[in-house]
Amino acid sequence: MEEKEFFQKAADSKYAKKIGKHTRLKESLIKIFFAVNGTMALIFIILIFVFLFKEGFKALDHIGLLDFLYLDRPDASGNIERVFQWYPTSEEPRYSLIPLLIGTFLTAFPATIISTLLGVGAGIYLSEVANPKFKEFLKPMIELFAGIPTVVLGFIMLVVGASFFNDLLHPANRLNAFVASIGLSFVIIPIIASLTEDALHSIPNDLRMASYGLGATKWQTISKVILPAAFSGVSASILLGFGRAIGETMIVLMCAGNAANLTSNIFLSVRTMTATIAAEMGEVSQGSDHYYSLFFIGIVLFTITFFLNLIAEIIINRMRKKNTF
Amino acid sequence: MELKKRKTDIAGFLSLGIVRLTFFFLVLILLLLLGKIFIEGINVISLEFLIDEPRNNMSEGGIGPAIFGTVAVTLLMVLFAVPLGVFSAIYLNEYATDTFFTRIIRTSINNLAGVPSIVFGLFGLGFFILFIGKGLDDVLQTGLLFGQPALLWASATLAVLVLPIVIVSTLEALNSVPKSHRDASYGLGATKWQTIKNVVLPQARPGILTGTILAISRGAGETAPILFLGAAFFLPNLPVADLCIGDYCIPMINPTEQFMYLAYHIFIMATQSANPTKTLPIQYGSTLVLIVLTFLLNITAIIFRYRFRKLLGRL
Numbered sequence: 001m002e003e004k005e006f007f008q009k010a011a012d013s014k015y016a017k018k019i020g021k022h023t024r025l026k027e028s029l030i031k032i033f034f035a036v037n038g039t040m041a042l043i044f045i046i047l048i049f050v051f052l053f054k055e056g057f058k059a060l061d062h063i064g065l066l067d068f069l070y071l072d073r074p075d076a077s078g079n080i081e082r083v084f085q086w087y088p089t090s091e092e093p094r095y096s097l098i099p100l101l102i103g104t105f106l107t108a109f110p111a112t113i114i115s116t117l118l119g120v121g122a123g124i125y126l127s128e129v130a131n132p133k134f135k136e137f138l139k140p141m142i143e144l145f146a147g148i149p150t151v152v153l154g155f156i157m158l159v160v161g162a163s164f165f166n167d168l169l170h171p172a173n174r175l176n177a178f179v180a181s182i183g184l185s186f187v188i189i190p191i192i193a194s195l196t197e198d199a200l201h202s203i204p205n206d207l208r209m210a211s212y213g214l215g216a217t218k219w220q221t222i223s224k225v226i227l228p229a230a231f232s233g234v235s236a237s238i239l240l241g242f243g244r245a246i247g248e249t250m251i252v253l254m255c256a257g258n259a260a261n262l263t264s265n266i267f268l269s270v271r272t273m274t275a276t277i278a279a280e281m282g283e284v285s286q287g288s289d290h291y292y293s294l295f296f297i298g299i300v301l302f303t304i305t306f307f308l309n310l311i312a313e314i315i316i317n318r319m320r321k322k323n324t325f
Numbered sequence: 326m327e328l329k330k331r332k333t334d335i336a337g338f339l340s341l342g343i344v345r346l347t348f349f350f351l352v353l354i355l356l357l358l359l360g361k362i363f364i365e366g367i368n369v370i371s372l373e374f375l376i377d378e379p380r381n382n383m384s385e386g387g388i389g390p391a392i393f394g395t396v397a398v399t400l401l402m403v404l405f406a407v408p409l410g411v412f413s414a415i416y417l418n419e420y421a422t423d424t425f426f427t428r429i430i431r432t433s434i435n436n437l438a439g440v441p442s443i444v445f446g447l448f449g450l451g452f453f454i455l456f457i458g459k460g461l462d463d464v465l466q467t468g469l470l471f472g473q474p475a476l477l478w479a480s481a482t483l484a485v486l487v488l489p490i491v492i493v494s495t496l497e498a499l500n501s502v503p504k505s506h507r508d509a510s511y512g513l514g515a516t517k518w519q520t521i522k523n524v525v526l527p528q529a530r531p532g533i534l535t536g537t538i539l540a541i542s543r544g545a546g547e548t549a550p551i552l553f554l555g556a557a558f559f560l561p562n563l564p565v566a567d568l569c570i571g572d573y574c575i576p577m578i579n580p581t582e583q584f585m586y587l588a589y590h591i592f593i594m595a596t597q598s599a600n601p602t603k604t605l606p607i608q609y610g611s612t613l614v615l616i617v618l619t620f621l622l623n624i625t626a627i628i629f630r631y632r633f634r635k636l637l638g639r640l
Binding site for chain 2: 044122143145243282
């Protein structure tokens with residue numbers, strides 16, 4: 001008997017009918033209850049989206065999209081000067097997001113580069129080099145380090161790291177983008193390391209054996225076979241790390257110096273988008289232009305990280321499909 | 326025939342050495358930093374430090390109210406996040422089929438986990454305080470009670486933040502319950518809900534507990550979302566109110582008050598207190614307490630999961 005036929009017969013039998021209407025109703029109500037709860041993650045994403053935009057778009061009524069880029073103002077001799085400044089509390093408020101964007105990338109980029117070098121290295125070590133017994137102990141360690149609260153890392157960089165780099169490099173500002181990016185690396189390295197380990201680990205062992213069989217050494221196998229095969233997974237981990245670096249608040253708030261400099265010098269104080277929201281939201285009066293402009297920064301931040309995460313996830317999903325040999 | 330001796334791969338040898346060194350360099354730096362916090366912080370820690378409130382303009386005394394606030398907020402957070410997360414995971418694993426819609430839900434779980442924590446702060450302010458809180462005040466005619474930063478909204482916001490952690494852990498736990506157990510239950514005539522309640526959930530309990538512990542540890546360490554959701558620099562009173570039924574009163578967490586928070590306390594003491602250098606020992610002490618707290622929670626979760634996976638023979 002076909003399986004389908006069997007189940008149909010079972011469902012039509014007199015025993016099945018004994019499951020009363022009452023039970024059926026109860027079961028379907030329970031299903032609806034779980035379904036409503038099941039969509040919560042989606043609902044919250046939509047709510048975040050809606051409420052950020054609801055408040056943030058009010059900024060556009062008064063400030064205008066171009067004012068978020070620059071302000072043209074006449075200087076003393078009447079010439080129009082184009083300024084890129086974030087100075088929302090002055091009498092002539094300036095809302096340019098450019099210095100904040102620069103601050104964000106000036107901390108997030110170096111942090112991602114440092115973390116890629118060290119994190120991918122650590123991932124390779126964990127997956128390919130470390131003794132399997134030892135690895136079972138090391139993997140939870142990485143997880144433990146990933147769980148260190150960011151405020152703790154910010155604190156330690158503020159009281160120990162900043163002084164250390166001040167004595168070593170004599171930067172222009174004691175708290176600067178470089179110190180912040182080192183602090184950010186501590187957050188991102190565990191992320192990149194553990195995702196890289198996952199990506200390398202998911203490469204089937206046959207590939208390694210085939211490579212050894214052709215006479216390749218361990219390093220040749222890693223660099224010519226394993227890493228290229230896991231390329232998409234590793235790059236997804238870097239993207240996720242970068243997104244995390246852009247969205248991180250406490251470390252940059254405590255260590256980057258918080259001066260909205262328009263600079264490309266990594267040893268100067270900068271102010272990131274996250275730190276701006278964190279530092280100014282507490283003091284701003286609700287309903288003012290400044291208040292709405294902080295929500296607007298939130299939109300920018302949310303959009304950037306949303307797309308970074310989305311791309312990373314698409315890459316990871318593709319990798320999963322490809323690697324099911 | 327003589328086997329040709331393989332050429333020594335010097336570059337490879339060096340590269341492998343660098344990979345090894347990288348790893349141990351990282352471990353060394355982390356141990357140094359943690360060691361520094363431990364050495365500086367351990368002198369300060371005493372029972373008084375853990376219980377007392379800050380005195381003398383925050384320059385002396387302990388962190389009692391901050392610990393109380395952290396426990397209160399995370400407790401409420403768990404009450405919101407765990408049922409929601411578990412129900413959500415049950416739907417995804419037990420009821421939902423692989424459709425476009427469920428794939429969108431799974432994507433949004435991952436995306437929710439990637440939303441910057443400060444954005445959760447903005448969301449808490451815009452949605453929980455200004456929309457729900459103000460709305461409640463208007464409906465209940467309570468004046469300004471809910472429509473302001475408070476413990477309740479901080480916990481609710483953190484609950485949204487840790488929701489993906491609970492969902493993912495529960496999903497893993499549910500997924501690891503063998504299909505044959507469900508079939509056996511159906512075979513005995515149990516309905517879907519009876520099967521979930523009596524067969525699937527009891528087996529998934531350790532996984533749910535792991536998720537809960539990880540969520541607590543994450544929530545207790547977050548600072549950015551609660552910056553403008555009611556975390557206070559210093560409060561003379563604990564956020565406690567007597568809940569009275571007739572003449573019988575018990576002290577309860579008052580969710581409409583502001584609160585002190587350990588992670589916020591570290592931030593504010595290090596950056597905005599009157600004399601950050603003088604209070605440095607207190608800062609180290611608070612940091613050590615927070616680190617020990619999160620480490621203990623995470624280690625418990627890791628051990629739980631390890632034993633759970635071993636039990637299911639997946640290790």
